[in-house]
Amino acid sequence: MQPFLIFCMPRTGSTTLVEVLNTYQGVKCINEPFNCALHPGYGNQVVDRQSLGHVFSEIWAAYNGIKHAVPLYGRGPFPSAVHGFNILDCIDCNVILLVRRNLLKRAISQELAYQSGIWHFRNEAALGDRRQHIFDPVDIERLRAMLDEVSRFPARSKDRLTVNRLRYQEHFYEDLFGKGDAHHERFAQLERLTSFLGLPGFDRDRIEEVLKNRDTRADSVNAYHQIPNIRDVELELGCDRTGWLFK
Secondary structure (H helix, E strand, C coil): CCCEEEEECCCCCHHHHHHHHCCCCCCCEEECCCCCCCCHHHHCCCCCHHHHHHHHHHHHHHCCEEEEECCHHHCCCCCHHHCCCHHHHCCCCEEEEEECCCHHHHHHHHHHHHHHCCCCCCCHHHHHHHHHCCCCCCCHHHHHHHHHHHHCHHHHHHHHHHHCCCCEEEEEHHHHHCCCCCHHHHHHHHHHHHHHCCCCCCCHHHHHHHHHCCCCCCCCHHHHCCCCCHHHHHHHHCECCCECCCC
């Protein structure tokens, strides 16, 4: 199969997508190799575009898939060379562009993760730690500016992908992993994605097992209410363009 890159914003279901794809025989997708906290052996080598190219060569020698969540607003343990859209100038592979329609829920989910330092819930202990965390109010004006920036992410990504003549397919969190969607529609989107990557067959039972074990309590109404001024956030920023938290 051809190598591929999952290019996404944080909190778009990308980790679950990596787990789904890694159930396929022959797929080896690495999760955020440029995150220095997860993979210092790769991330710490990157200081400029030239060194980024060398590290890509190392990664492709061991893996055929890469997930890269773009470090928005300069946050996170990433070298500056991988901020923004720079990575799209250094690859020659198929790309899955993964985004989220509800920008406000994505932003609040990310705020909860940043403030608590807990990004994934692999056990009840991690979920309990997040529930016990005392969160600060969100700076609404800062969040407003972030939403404006993130709203341009899909179009800017597609512009760069087109300029670099990269083959890509766009998918939405809500279609792949959102609540309430009919199962057959969700699996139709996943089958479309795996077909684009050239993966053989479509094992619905295997994928269902991964999705069943996915803990969605981290991104729920109860979780949002841990932020003291969350109702003000909804009042000021909730709209049809950015999405709503409680409607």
